[in-house]
Amino acid sequence: VRIDRSDMPLEDATPSELSAFTKGDVLFETVFRGADGLGPLYIRAACVGCHKDDGRGPGTVTRIGLDEAAQSHRATLLPLGDTVRPYFVTPAARPLLDGPLPQGARATHRWPPAVFGRGQMEAVSDAEIERLAEEAARRAGPIQGRIHRVAYHSESNPDQRYHRLSRNQAQLIGRFGLKARIATVDEFTADALQGDMGLTSPLRATEPTNADAATDDRKPGVDVTAEMVNAIADYVRLLAVPERLDHSDAGTALFTTVDCATCHVPRLKTRTDYPIAHLANTEVAVYTDFLLHDMGDALADDVPEGDASGSEWRTAPLIGLRFAPALMHDGRAKSVEQAILAHVGHGSEASESIAKFQKLPPEQRATLLRYVEGL
Numbered sequence: 001v002r003i004d005r006s007d008m009p010l011e012d013a014t015p016s017e018l019s020a021f022t023k024g025d026v027l028f029e030t031v032f033r034g035a036d037g038l039g040p041l042y043i044r045a046a047c048v049g050c051h052k053d054d055g056r057g058p059g060t061v062t063r064i065g066l067d068e069a070a071q072s073h074r075a076t077l078l079p080l081g082d083t084v085r086p087y088f089v090t091p092a093a094r095p096l097l098d099g100p101l102p103q104g105a106r107a108t109h110r111w112p113p114a115v116f117g118r119g120q121m122e123a124v125s126d127a128e129i130e131r132l133a134e135e136a137a138r139r140a141g142p143i144q145g146r147i148h149r150v151a152y153h154s155e156s157n158p159d160q161r162y163h164r165l166s167r168n169q170a171q172l173i174g175r176f177g178l179k180a181r182i183a184t185v186d187e188f189t190a191d192a193l194q195g196d197m198g199l200t201s202p203l204r205a206t207e208p209t210n211a212d213a214a215t216d217d218r219k220p221g222v223d224v225t226a227e228m229v230n231a232i233a234d235y236v237r238l239l240a241v242p243e244r245l246d247h248s249d250a251g252t253a254l255f256t257t258v259d260c261a262t263c264h265v266p267r268l269k270t271r272t273d274y275p276i277a278h279l280a281n282t283e284v285a286v287y288t289d290f291l292l293h294d295m296g297d298a299l300a301d302d303v304p305e306g307d308a309s310g311s312e313w314r315t316a317p318l319i320g321l322r323f324a325p326a327l328m329h330d331g332r333a334k335s336v337e338q339a340i341l342a343h344v345g346h347g348s349e350a351s352e353s354i355a356k357f358q359k360l361p362p363e364q365r366a367t368l369l370r371y372v373e374g375l
């Protein structure tokens, strides 16, 4: 089978994995309503609202960046958090941050990453990412990179196939989110249900803060079950990576010569005990090092997250790029070439790599672009 769509299951999925995939697929596309526990505040009513065909958009998330002077007063200026939540259901009566902003504040937009291939990303072994961080620490030159160490911020998942983490367990390797703020796919799912849709679960039982001090919505108590969270998480894990279109040796070589491969690491080994057997003890091609890089002033959103600063971002995984309507965290680039040029800026670790790209003769630049467009 040729995986030439962004919404296909892993080619070697077992019958029981396929049945989990189908269950999660339905929930991923479900439009939740007030009676289902949507709200009190929400951004969109369905995962597909922001991950159409498991990709990017059309919905986005708006966060509030603060200039340098305002940054140290973040907690006072934005006491209810920095995420804009434009929609509400009773008992809430107003949106959050969907109006005039305090002095020194600006709205910054986050385009959702795609969700396919995230099982492959979760399967990568910690040792591989630690190795890349050590190599980065020893490296002379502008390209650095560090692990975003994060804590598990949910209640324990009753389904212990993937991990046995308990609340506040710290020092995990952040992998998911544009600033690598979450370690596992199931925690990200619970976080998305809670934060983007106002759907509480046993993993995340509290509604996001709001200006009306509403602590519940039209459905009393927890809105979705742990089984539902895990069904959606399994669906995400079982989504295949769309097939690569360009396997040219010339493209592969140029990707390394101009240092793209230093951050967008082409191949990584996976855990031997990953529960999806087909993804265990193998190599995956997700084109990221999972590390945070300082991308400089031009890409900064001035929204620090955990230990990640306002200008640090996780290396974007380069998979299925042809399905993305726009590139970079805020969708500012409409083509791969624009995305490459957008890496340049004061303080960006990638500026030298992009200068090397620009010095390539035109036909080599075209070869590299064709290669990246086909990833």
Ligand code: HEC
Binding pocket: 028, 043, 044, 045, 046, 047, 048, 049, 050, 051, 059, 060, 061, 110, 111, 112, 113, 114, 115, 118, 175, 176, 177, 178, 179, 181, 185, 188, 189, 192, 193, 196, 197, 232, 236
């Ligand atoms: C309102 C828009 C919106 C909705 C609704 C939404 N997402 Fe997302 N999603 C995003 C954004 C924006 C990000 C990047 C978040 C970040 O940087 O922390 C993201 C990131 C993710 C990631 C991490 C991908 C990566 O590369 O690290 C996963 C997995 C994910 N979403 C799954 C889901 C699931 C499952 C649902 C439904 C329960 C959902 N999302 C609903 C906007 C949304």
Ligand code: HEC
Binding pocket: 143, 144, 258, 259, 260, 261, 262, 263, 264, 293, 295, 299, 313, 314, 315, 316, 317, 318, 324, 326, 327, 328, 329, 330, 336, 339, 340, 343, 349, 350, 353, 354, 357, 372
């Ligand atoms: C210092 C590490 C680093 C280097 C070197 C680097 N990148 Fe990136 N790349 C990133 C980060 C971090 C992002 C995400 C930035 C953002 O979203 O604002 C990114 C994003 C991208 C994107 C957009 C992906 C998406 O999903 O929106 C493309 C395409 C890309 N890089 C290609 C390249 C190519 C080609 C090269 C070599 C010419 C390169 N990068 C060099 C770190 C790097």
